[in-house]
Amino acid sequence: MLAQQRQATILERVRAAGGVRVSELATEFGVSDMTIRRDLESLHERGLLAKVHGGATVAGPGSTDEPGFRAKSVRQPAEKAAIADRAAQLVRPGAAIALSAGTTTAELARRLLDVPGLTVVTNSLPVAEIMHAGGRPDQTVVLTGGVRTPSDALVGPLAVQAVRSLHLDLLFLGVHGISERAGFTTPNLMEADTDRALVASADRLVVLADHSKWGTVGISSIVELSAAHALVSDEGLSSEARRVLGERVGELVMVTATGTPTNRGAAE
Structure with missing residues (x-):
């Protein structure tokens, strides 16, 4: 069994039982205790479980927990x-942009209904519905297609194939979590693939994430922090988060609940 396969099985055991012991796993897989400890260390470093003496336990909520769109929409609404x-101030008339799935990107979509000549590519059903309801004849909305997730994103091979042939000016990316170690993450493996395709198709990446996303780690990394040309967040971010993000992303833009921006970190 390859290390990746073994680690995936270990993770399943942890989630099913709430915890595992090194000695039991070593016997089950026919490997040494040291090999299992290395597996646990790898999973721990990715935020997927918590190491304890003699074994490992569930890391807590986050890695594969994927709340529905409605559940997320009531969290941090002012932010x-x-x-x-x-x-919305970053969008120019006539641009070709992409909006990934997410409640913050859906909020952005509502603010783009009056921007003339936009082409909006999205894998988000709510975003597509908002843009379609606007009914502006000089706007074009492209929905990727794909498999629907609990958060109303369309993901998978169909979505990736649709995105790969496009050339976009700007991508607004919503994320599940942000950490110094794992970068921008999602709890859905196929959504990560789709998001990476969107990133590759765009000239510029702007991540939209409120302060609650800091320290949350989804099971799959989308891109590292340095891939973001800009990150727009709110004043609830901790000083440590601001320090890390200010060093890693191209530009850290902070806003208050009233929408007044405060720029921190290095500009492009």
Whole structure:
């Protein structure tokens, strides 16, 4: 069994039982205790479980927990509105942009209904519905297609194939979590693939994420922090988060709940 396969099985055991012992896993897989400890260390470093003496336990909520769109939409609404207000200022008439799935990107979509000549590519059903309801004849909305996730994203091979042939000016990316170690993450493996395809198709990446995303780690990394040309967040970010992000992303843009921006970190 390859190390990756063994680690995936270990992770399943932890989630099913709540914890595992090194000695039991070594016997089950026919490997040494040291090999299992290395597996646990690898999973721990990725934020997927918590190491304890003699074994490992569940890391806590986050790695594969994927709340539905409605559940997420009631979290930090003022912050998301302020972030969307600031992000909308980055959109120019006639641009070809992409909006990934997410409640903050949906807020942004509402603010783009009056921008003339936009082409909006999205894998988000709510975003597509918002843009379609706007009914502006000089706007074009492209929905990728794909398999629907609990958060109303369309993901998978069909979505990736649709995105790969496109050339976009700007991508607004919503994320599940942000950490210094794992970068920008999602709890859905196929969504990570789709998001990476969107990133590759765009000239510029702007991540939209409120302060609650800091320290949360989804099971799959999308891109590292340095891939973001800009990150728009709110004043709830801790000083440590601001320090790390200010060093890693191209530009850290902070907003208050009233939407007044404060720029921190290095500009492009």
